[in-house]
Amino acid sequence: MTTISVDHASAAAALTRLIDVARSDTGQSARVANFLLAWWNGDDWGHFPISDLFGVDREIAIDIATIVAYLADHPGAVYADAFGEREAMGDLVHLWRSETGAPV
Incomplete structure (x- = not known):
């Protein structure tokens, strides 16, 4: 089986970018x-x-996939x-x- 290995530093960088997007006020930020x-x-x-992955830019989707991996x-x-x-x-x-606690 093929595995995708993501190191802690790469995941941390993706998370930082995702948090920055989520702190903004766009449709993408709501999805993130x-x-x-x-x-x-x-x-x-x-x-x-x-x-929701269909509604974000490729770079954001890759950051989400990085966290999941x-x-x-x-x-x-x-x-x-x-x-x-x-x-x-x-x-x-x-x-x-x-x-x-309900979604906005």
Whole structure:
């Protein structure tokens, strides 16, 4: 079986770019926020429709795929705080989700 191996530094760089996009105010940023928040806690913050990849630029889709490949290559749960991004994820929750936790 062919595997895709993504190192921690590459995943961290992709995550940083994705967080920057999610902090902005575009259709793409909403889709990126959906991905990041689904990864963070999909039961509370909503899930990521895979078709959202069709609505982002190629570079953003590649960054999302980079994170997914990194997660696939590492057993167990790995979250954004493993990259030092716990605070940024909390900021995204406040930015993109209502107080009830329902998608905005």
